[in-house]
Amino acid sequence: MSKERVCIIGSGNWGSAVGKIVAENVLKNSDIFEREVRQWVFEEEFNGEKLTDVINRERENPKYLPGIKFTDNIKAMPSLVEASRGASVLIFVLPHQFVRGVCNEMKDHIAPNAKAISLIKGLEIKPEGVTLFSEEISRQLGINVAALSGANIADEVALERFCETTIGSRSNEDGELFFKLFNTSYFHVNVIRDYVGVELCGALKNVVAVGAGISDGLGYGSNTKAAIIRLGLMEMRKFGQTFFGTVEDTTFFESCGVADLITTCSGGRNRKVAEAFAKTGKPIDVLERQMLNGQKLQGTLTAQEVHQFLEARQMTKDFPLFDTVYRIIYENAPLESIVRDI
């Protein structure tokens, strides 16, 4: 049987941390996986050089994950077609605003037996409906797609600090394969079937993190933030159960659920930028550029997408925390409404 050829689509902060894990694990499972892991890098200049050249020479991504070395079996490639050619395992890990078009470009080049996993924390929300990225990728490529999400701040994972993560997979066989690709002594994977719940948690917690950041910016303290986390968790569950009947309560007790909410609302980028928004009043896109060095926020965009979706159903009032976060960021609602209106 031929070995699995792995391609990582994305090379930001999390894409790089995951690249390190995956490249190490294919070496440990050389009976299953080909040695080389190809990584598609959205090409850009870094200190006057191509970022892909720097990554391949330095064995490090100094723009998005400085100071962390990769094993020599990861190859950064600027062409999506070349990176995905013949790939049988696809790992999607890019900010959700950039997913459109990617599948179309690679669909004629992947292996016929390919399977994929989405690490994207975001939803494809259009006024007419919500689509999970795993489902959208599955539809466009005609393959099975699992989801991975958890309390996983990339910089900490890259430093090999212990954490857990959740993989949601409909197929047991794919679940076992992805376990081998991602699990390490410091990155504990639990595989469950509720891929919908895994992905919904990963997307919606970013909206809650923006609320937590606003509260921090106002100096409201730990009790208020805990209340925002609790109410956020309830709205996440309500959203899942209202629009995706299959979401299971137990999923919220996995790393992708309550654990990710806690970590994102303390150490995440969405929280940090929202705190600065509350303190300075500067626009979010300006703060994103100033504070994140090319990394991307997902929570404010997801708040807007969720709002459009709920508004189309006249249901914004049923999700007061999501609604309040949206109104503060996009409609100049007073910052204090983060406690007054939820």
Ligand code: NAD
């Ligand atoms: P990031 O926030 O570091 O974003 C930067 C990436 O976006 C770079 O690879 C850049 O090349 C790419 N990019 C910029 N413009 C682009 C374009 N026009 N087209 C395609 N790519 C473009 O990315 P990340 O941290 O790797 O996040 C990827 C996903 O993983 C997100 O959904 C995020 O929520 C999720 N995630 C992130 C973390 C984390 O701690 N960083 C942890 C878990 C999950």
Ligand code: 13P
């Ligand atoms: P941020 O994008 O807010 O940094 O969250 C990272 C994350 O998803 C941690 O699990």
